[in-house]
Amino acid sequence: MKSIRGIMLIAVSLGITLVLWATATPTVPITVLDHLREAMGGLALNGLALCFVLATKTPVIEKWFGGLGQVYVYHKWLAISSAALLVVHGIMVEVIALVDGPSPETISGQIGALALFLIVAIGLVTIYNKKLPYERWRTIHRFMILAFAIGLYHGYASAKFNLFALSPLSVWMGLTALIGLGCAVYVVFFYRRTQFKYEGRITGITRLSPDVVELDVSLAQPIEYAEGQYAFLRVFQEGLEDAPHPFSMSAGDGRNVRFTIKKSGDFTKDLYESLAPDAPVALEGPHGQMDFRHGGRNQVWIAGGIGITPFMAYLAQNEIDHDVELFYSYRDPNAGIYHDFLAEYEKRNPHFTAHLVDASVDGMLDFSEYTLDEDASIFMCGPPPMMKAYVKFFKDKYGNVNINHEGFAFR
Numbered sequence: 120m121k122s123i124r125g126i127m128l129i130a131v132s133l134g135i136t137l138v139l140w141a142t143a144t145p146t147v148p149i150t151v152l153d154h155l156r157e158a159m160g161g162l163a164l165n166g167l168a169l170c171f172v173l174a175t176k177t178p179v180i181e182k183w184f185g186g187l188g189q190v191y192v193y194h195k196w197l198a199i200s201s202a203a204l205l206v207v208h209g210i211m212v213e214v215i216a217l218v219d220g221p222s223p224e225t226i227s228g229q230i231g232a233l234a235l236f237l238i239v240a241i242g243l244v245t246i247y248n249k250k251l252p253y254e255r256w257r258t259i260h261r262f263m264i265l266a267f268a269i270g271l272y273h274g275y276a277s278a279k280f281n282l283f284a285l286s287p288l289s290v291w292m293g294l295t296a297l298i299g300l301g302c303a304v305y306v307v308f309f310y311r312r313t314q315f316k317y318e319g320r321i322t323g324i325t326r327l328s329p330d331v332v333e334l335d336v337s338l339a340q341p342i343e344y345a346e347g348q349y350a351f352l353r354v355f356q357e358g359l360e361d362a363p364h365p366f367s368m369s370a371g372d373g374r375n376v377r378f379t380i381k382k383s384g385d386f387t388k389d390l391y392e393s394l395a396p397d398a399p400v401a402l403e404g405p406h407g408q409m410d411f412r413h414g415g416r417n418q419v420w421i422a423g424g425i426g427i428t429p430f431m432a433y434l435a436q437n438e439i440d441h442d443v444e445l446f447y448s449y450r451d452p453n454a455g456i457y458h459d460f461l462a463e464y465e466k467r468n469p470h471f472t473a474h475l476v477d478a479s480v481d482g483m484l485d486f487s488e489y490t491l492d493e494d495a496s497i498f499m500c501g502p503p504p505m506m507k508a509y510v511k512f513f514k515d516k517y518g519n520v521n522i523n524h525e526g527f528a529f530r
């Protein structure tokens with residue numbers, strides 16, 4: 120299982136938190152219910168701190184979770200679970216008041232209610248408002264750092280445990296709070312400023328179809344990457360959003376890199392329509408676990424729409440000497456790209472077979488009649504729902520099959 124070290128990180132951190140809260144001695148006598156409520160608050164704060172650690176996108180986190188796509192999945196579920204724990208933590212105040220009689224209202228209690236409101240409200244917006252433009256979604260999401268800081272203040276100010284005296288609980292709480300806050304500050308204020316160290320310029324713009332544009336970038340310092348990986352691209356041109364967007368490198372040698380980009384929203388539409396030659400850009404990366412060199416001698420490649428780009432990166436740089444069967448599905452003739460290149464490659468290289476499927480004519484790719492060789496590795500790239508469906512299909516049919524996939528969306 121690729122995410123095992125990542126899962127262990129979460130389990131160990133939450134496990135230590137739970138044990139320390141369960142075994143800590145309160146400063147005043149409290150009921151079991153009250154003790155449980157405080158432990159839930161501590162667990163939720165630990166979960167939120169882990170969310171910020173995961174959001175740093177550092178290579179070690181990406182490796183431990185088996186890719187940023189997986190990191191985002193765990194990030195999301197940790198955030199949802201932490202918010203749920205906080206809601207229960209809040210409800211328990213009322214339950215305890217009913218059982219033991221009301222306790223006096225305190226400022227730190229009200230601050231806790233504010234943190235809870237912020238976390239739930241921001242969480243609901245970020246999870247359920249899929250129509251929000253990504254940059255606005257991200258801005259709202261960044262307010263989580265404020266909610267987390269307020270939550271920490273509430274935790275320290277109202278805990279019935281002395282979190283300032285030297286004890287295993289106070290050391291652990293302090294350490295995880297500092298790590299969480301440090302990561303949050305890095306993500307919100309420093310990531311964009313420090314990590315885009317590959318600077319360069321646009322040297323070529325080729326419109327391949329009414330929807331897809333190919334951008335050539337020349338970098339001052341070469342980026343080392345494996346074909347199949349992607350980078351976050353920022354473009355500095357007036358009128359264009361300068362936020363980072365992930366794109367696979369579809370060709371290049373590190374100093375010169377190509378991106379093949381489909382219009383999917385405002386930024387990609389602007390790139391297609393108004394990007395100027397010579398515009399300055401910066402890259403952060405590389406990221407991604409698609410590495411065809413680790414796939415063995417018999418590979419099945421499945422590309423959905425613009426998900427052809429990582430495969431193109433490999434074909435553009437390598438003359439393959441092992442068996443590769445590509446299934447490339449696109450929605451209509453305009454959405455399909457690189458047909459001539461693929462046909463030419465197939466003609467020239469006996470190891471390569473390409474099946475080009477126009478889904479508007481032939482329907483979705485269907486593997487029910489297909490027999491997968493025992494030693495085959497599958498590589499897939501495209502929209503996440505498509506990835507999910509095919510992963511399920513191949514796992515159901517073949518059990519423990521080697522599948523590598525990259526979904527082209529994170530949220």
Ligand SMILES: Cc1cc2nc3c(=O)[nH]c(=O)nc-3n(C[C@H](O)[C@H](O)[C@H](O)COP(=O)(O)OP(=O)(O)OC[C@H]3O[C@@H](n4cnc5c(N)ncnc54)[C@H](O)[C@@H]3O)c2cc1C
Pocket residue numbers: 252253254349362363364365366367368379380381382383384385386387388425428429525526527528529530
């Ligand atoms: C690993 C990966 C590799 C990708 N490679 C390619 C590629 O080679 N070619 C290509 O055309 N597209 C690729 N994409 C998709 C591309 O990143 C989005 O289409 C693009 O960011 C859309 O931005 P927008 O403002 O035009 O559209 P929006 O309407 O803002 O976004 C459309 C969708 O794209 C995703 N998205 C938008 N902005 C970001 C962001 N900053 N970070 C993460 N996801 C975002 C969101 O899921 C969003 O719902 C890739 C995505 C991922 C995750």
